Amino acid sequence: MDYGFLSLIPPLLAIIFAIRTRQVYLSLLSGILLGWIILNDWNISRGFLDTLEGLVNVFSDAGNSRTIMFSALVGALILLIQRSGGVLGFIQWVSKKLKNAKNGKITVQMYAWVISVLIFVESSISVLTVGAIFRPLFDQYKIAREKLAYIIDSGSAPSCIIFPLNGWGAFIMGLLATMSVDQPFISMLGAIPFNFYALLALATVPAVIWFGWDLPAMQRAEERTQRGEVLWEGATPMISEDMLETDIADGATPKAGNMVVPILVMIAAMPVILLYTGWTDLPTDEELGSRLMIALGQGSGSKAVLISVTLAILTAMTMYKVQGIMGIRENFDWIMKGIAALVPLALLMLLAFAIGNVCKELGTGLYVSHLIGSFLTPAIIPALLFVTSAFIAFSTGTSWGTFAIMIGIAIPLIDSTGIHFSLSLAAVLGGGVFGDHCSPISDTTIIASMSSATDHVDHVRTQLPYALIVGGISTVMYLVFGFILH
Numbered sequence: 001m002d003y004g005f006l007s008l009i010p011p012l013l014a015i016i017f018a019i020r021t022r023q024v025y026l027s028l029l030s031g032i033l034l035g036w037i038i039l040n041d042w043n044i045s046r047g048f049l050d051t052l053e054g055l056v057n058v059f060s061d062a063g064n065s066r067t068i069m070f071s072a073l074v075g076a077l078i079l080l081i082q083r084s085g086g087v088l089g090f091i092q093w094v095s096k097k098l099k100n101a102k103n104g105k106i107t108v109q110m111y112a113w114v115i116s117v118l119i120f121v122e123s124s125i126s127v128l129t130v131g132a133i134f135r136p137l138f139d140q141y142k143i144a145r146e147k148l149a150y151i152i153d154s155g156s157a158p159s160c161i162i163f164p165l166n167g168w169g170a171f172i173m174g175l176l177a178t179m180s181v182d183q184p185f186i187s188m189l190g191a192i193p194f195n196f197y198a199l200l201a202l203a204t205v206p207a208v209i210w211f212g213w214d215l216p217a218m219q220r221a222e223e224r225t226q227r228g229e230v231l232w233e234g235a236t237p238m239i240s241e242d243m244l245e246t247d248i249a250d251g252a253t254p255k256a257g258n259m260v261v262p263i264l265v266m267i268a269a270m271p272v273i274l275l276y277t278g279w280t281d282l283p284t285d286e287e288l289g290s291r292l293m294i295a296l297g298q299g300s301g302s303k304a305v306l307i308s309v310t311l312a313i314l315t316a317m318t319m320y321k322v323q324g325i326m327g328i329r330e331n332f333d334w335i336m337k338g339i340a341a342l343v344p345l346a347l348l349m350l351l352a353f354a355i356g357n358v359c360k361e362l363g364t365g366l367y368v369s370h371l372i373g374s375f376l377t378p379a380i381i382p383a384l385l386f387v388t389s390a391f392i393a394f395s396t397g398t399s400w401g402t403f404a405i406m407i408g409i410a411i412p413l414i415d416s417t418g419i420h421f422s423l424s425l426a427a428v429l430g431g432g433v434f435g436d437h438c439s440p441i442s443d444t445t446i447i448a449s450m451s452s453a454t455d456h457v458d459h460v461r462t463q464l465p466y467a468l469i470v471g472g473i474s475t476v477m478y479l480v481f482g483f484i485l486h
Contacts, residue, residue, distance in 0.1 A: 003038065007362035010035035011405050014355060025344075028351040028401065035358035058353045063177060066302035067170045071346045073309045076338035077262060078128070080316045083334050084325050085248040086259025091133045093256040105141045108134065109151060109209040116155030117202065119263065120163040123444050126156040129259075131451025138452075139230055144221040145454035146462040153448035153463060154205050157399065157433045158198035164188055165270040165304070168400075171349060172429070173301040175403060178356050179411040185274065185301055187425065194426035194481065196474040197386075197434045204470055217462045231455060252325045261319065266312035273307050274299030352404030359408040378417045379486040383478035385410055386427040386434070390471065393435025398442070402432040420485040427478050434474065437467040 014031030029051075036054060037047030059065045081087060094111060112134045119126040130152045138148045160168045169188060176184035193199075207213060214222055224232065248254065275292065278299030317331045326334070385406065393402040406428045414424050436442045440460045449456040 002367075003362050004367060006038050007359070007364040007367045009038070010362065011355065011359055011364060011409075014405065025347060025351060028348075028355050028404075032351065032354050032358050035355070035362055039358075039361055054354050054357060055350060058350055058357070061174075061178075061353075063170075063174050063300065063302040064349075064353050066300075066306040067174050068346045068349050070170060070302070070305045070309055071349055072339045072343065073306070073313060074338075075341045076335040077266070077309060077313050077316065079334045079338035079341070080313065080320070080326075080331065081259045081262060082247065083249050083252075084258040084316065084320050084323075085252040085254040086256065086262075087129055087132060088248055089254035089256040090129075090259050091136075092254055094133060095137065105143060106209060108137050108141055109143060109147070110206065112138075112148060112151050113155055113205050113209065116152045117159040119156075120159040120165075123156040123160045123168075126159070127152050127444055127447045128451050130155070131448065135452055142225050142228070144218065144225040144462075145230055145452045146218060146221040146458050149448045149452040149454050149459040150218070150463045150466065151205055151209075152452070153437065153445060153459075154201050154466070156448075157436060157444055158201045161195060161198050161429055161433055162192055162202065164192075165267065170301045170305040171352075171400060172403060172407070174353065175356060175407045176411070178353070178360065179408060181411060185299060187421070190422040191426035191429060194423045195430045196426070196477045197430035197470060200470045200474060201433070201437070201467070204466060208466070215462075215465045217465060221458065221462055230453075232458060249325050249330075252323075258316075258319060258323075258325075262312040262316040265315045266308045269308040269311050270304045273304040274301065277303050348398065348400060352401055356404050356408050359405075364408060378419045379482040380479060381413065381417060381419050382424045382427040382482045383475055385413075385424055386431040386475060386478050389428045389431025390435035390438070393432045393442075394439045399432035399436040402435065403428065406432070419482070423478070423481055423485055430474060434467065434471045438464055438471070 010031040013034055014027045017027035017030055032054060033047060033051045036050040037044055040046040040050060059068075097111075112130055115133070116126050116130045119129060131148065134148055134152075135145065138145060164172065169185075172188055173184040176187055181187050221232075275295050276299070278295035313335065317326075317328070320326045320331060321328065389402050389406045392405060393399050407425075410424055410428050413419070414421050436444065439445060440456065445460065445463075446456060449459040452459070
């Protein structure tokens, strides 16, 4: 059945509700409910029952279940690392390195940027870890806390989307698989060179640090800090400094290896498991390099991230048990606390998968593709996808929710108009990150303010000009490449 304009109402309702109420979960749930009511010819009772079944059916897809489990287990790994003294040990290691640096002020900022990029396993752990490590060092060198918040906020999400061997990658691959995209891993990798916003955001940070490109709001914050004032008068930091202190187990000796080793295990295991799960039915006449790429594309991203984080947790538990930091029972207690802390993220993923399924049943993407394709020059569609994704992410404060809505619209649009697949997918992904960076209700923006112990409004005010400049340049690049590649 062709639902026409009705197929647009559920995702539009989710967007409008999110803008008006700032309640992403309620908004997504409302869109899902309305979608099933429409599918049941406006029968509210049957729509309600099918909504519940729709949520349950998300778990009928093993890939969805693995991705949701991974999101929860990341929280367990975060708390175990903090409890072991791994973060504190890393702070001490960085402090020793800085003692021999010629230009400590630039070096400490570069360290913060590099580490925020390297911890691409999960954006929250990147922001929390780097903020906790470098906040006292930035105060020591009289560098504005707003600068720290900008560095870690602009290093976390862009690195997670550029190096997608993590939950971000698994989530995006799941959405692509839902839209019947062949080889979702290869498709996701193909979009990386065209993710202009993420690439430019990562490159801008070291340029700002090295050349001292402080825009007016950031410049005033730096001048204030040079006077010995870490905050503006009347400013309220997101969290007190006492609450930012690392809570380690009694008797634990801070060791950087307690943080580095489990994270390296997780990162290293992901490509290995992708190869293992994809090493079937490979063409024998291809070269080894081609077979490796095919295997990576066929590999299960959800299996890779779930097994990898499990191996990292087992590694951490073994290390901490051998060192006498935590016994098996205490390890499991902190694992459960970590899982509980990230239940909201797992719930968001559940709702995102569910609304994607509803839109697929309604044919939302196909309708929008025909609608837009009838009135727009295909060459400008990538730029339009970028701006639209940015607006949704800014309004809702979530890039993942934006991906769930926009990928379901973009893929049929790509198929029907013949626009460049990788460029258009990158526009959706980059736009989601751009809007998330600009949004004051974004979780990573809030966490960046919190871990840097700065006023949240001051962080948004100082970061926004950088994000808008990079976003503007990216929009122009999508317009240019849209005409070149069309």
